[in-house]
Amino acid sequence: MAFALALGACGDSDTTPDTPLADTSPVDTANANEVLDDASAGEAHDVGADDAADTSAGDASDVGAGDASDVGAETDADTSDPAATARALTAEGEALFFRAMAGELTLRKTAIDKLAAGLALDPEQARGQLVYGMALLSAVAEDGDLFSALKAGPALEKAMQLAPEDRRIPGWLGTIKVGTARALNQPEALDEAIAFMIAATDAYPEFNSVSLAIALSHLPLDTIYPQMAIDRLMATADCAANLDVCKNTAKVPHNNEGALMLFGDVYARIGDAENARHFYTLALTSPDAATWKYATHAQAVLDDLDHRIDLYLDADPSNDPLFFAEGRVACVACHAP
Ligand code: HEC
Numbered sequence: 001m002a003f004a005l006a007l008g009a010c011g012d013s014d015t016t017p018d019t020p021l022a023d024t025s026p027v028d029t030a031n032a033n034e035v036l037d038d039a040s041a042g043e044a045h046d047v048g049a050d051d052a053a054d055t056s057a058g059d060a061s062d063v064g065a066g067d068a069s070d071v072g073a074e075t076d077a078d079t080s081d082p083a084a085t086a087r088a089l090t091a092e093g094e095a096l097f098f099r100a101m102a103g104e105l106t107l108r109k110t111a112i113d114k115l116a117a118g119l120a121l122d123p124e125q126a127r128g129q130l131v132y133g134m135a136l137l138s139a140v141a142e143d144g145d146l147f148s149a150l151k152a153g154p155a156l157e158k159a160m161q162l163a164p165e166d167r168r169i170p171g172w173l174g175t176i177k178v179g180t181a182r183a184l185n186q187p188e189a190l191d192e193a194i195a196f197m198i199a200a201t202d203a204y205p206e207f208n209s210v211s212l213a214i215a216l217s218h219l220p221l222d223t224i225y226p227q228m229a230i231d232r233l234m235a236t237a238d239c240a241a242n243l244d245v246c247k248n249t250a251k252v253p254h255n256n257e258g259a260l261m262l263f264g265d266v267y268a269r270i271g272d273a274e275n276a277r278h279f280y281t282l283a284l285t286s287p288d289a290a291t292w293k294y295a296t297h298a299q300a301v302l303d304d305l306d307h308r309i310d311l312y313l314d315a316d317p318s319n320d321p322l323f324f325a326e327g328r329v330a331c332v333a334c335h336a337p
Contacts, residue, residue, distance in 0.1 A: 082121050089118030090128035097135045101335040111135055126162035129155050141330035152176055170200035171208030178215040201232055206239045206246060210262060214325060217266045229266045254292050257283045258334035261298055261324035268305060271313050276305055294333045
């Protein structure tokens with residue numbers, strides 16, 4: 001993934017973080033709104049909104065897996081009404097994207113193309129811009145598609161303008177800003193991006209601390225950021241007890257497992273094998289781990305822990321392993337049933 005480029009060197013590694021969670025329950029920090037409703041496992045549904053294009057389950061047929069071709073083509077929308085056509089296209093794109101997130105990865109490209117086509121006709125669609133930005137982000141993360149990174153930022157910027165009340169968006173955008181500044185090695189832009197990321201997390205800690213951890217944990221060990229990633233995650237770790245959005249839900253069926261892997265990763269990053277092992281093990285033994293498709297990936301991370309820590313702590317940041325929530329299973333790890 002583009003943003004995984006490690007930065008800077010490491011300072012001393014013997015940080016001793018506070019002990020984590022008393023509560024070993026589902027810690028997933030990620031939470032947020034209800035919006036996700038649509039992402040229900042495996043089904044196609046019409047996420048979109050209020051509007052047109054009903055791509056509900058059965059009718060997603062025109063996108064049969066693999067046929068990534070018919071972008072922008074037919075929709076049932078009234079073609080005499082460009083706005084309706086635009087909404088229909090973005091709604092179809094959204095439905096396809098959530099199917100991709102549920103595991104039908106071959107649909108992602110068509111989803112992105114449909115969203116782009118709908119937004120080209122009407123860029124003022126808040127939901128469309130958000131989903132488009134996230135679909136691009138998933139392509140960056142899971143496919144290593146660097147070109148998508150260039151478009152994801154502007155889409156999320158636009159979504160944030162159109163939907164300022166959605167406090168998740170700045171968190172996602174922050175990861176892109178930090179990742180871009182690091183990849184391009186632009187210190188001033190990086191400072192600004194870090195400030196943006198922290199402000200986003202202050203505004204919505206329960207959700208955005210996950211994004212902050214992914215964005216900042218890879219910064220050099222002689223900065224405050226790897227420890228900040230831990231502190232911010234741990235500060236919201238008990239939200240699973242209180243907030244629906246912090247639990248496994250039909251929309252994000254393995255949120256806990258994915259979040260617990262991130263908890264493990266931020267500790268591995270600073271060389272704390274004990275806490276890392278603790279959280280990886282929690283992920284692997286959580287009740288829903290039994291049905292989790294990515295348990296073998298997670299087990300491999302745990303099995304390789306000592307080696308991973310060596311790589312994080314050595315003087316070469318370019319060999320730092322990606323976090324679990326950054327590579328091939330970056331999004332599906334939590335979102336797929
Ligand atoms: C740690 C688990 C986790 C990971 C990893 C994760 N997500 Fe999510 N995601 C969530 C949770 C939790 C929500 C909020 C659900 C809600 O609002 O009810 C969410 C919300 C979303 C939404 C908004 C859904 C909506 O309907 O508003 C999108 C889009 C999304 N994620 C895409 C992604 C992408 C793309 C990636 C990978 C780059 C990713 N997620 C990685 C847990 C995760």
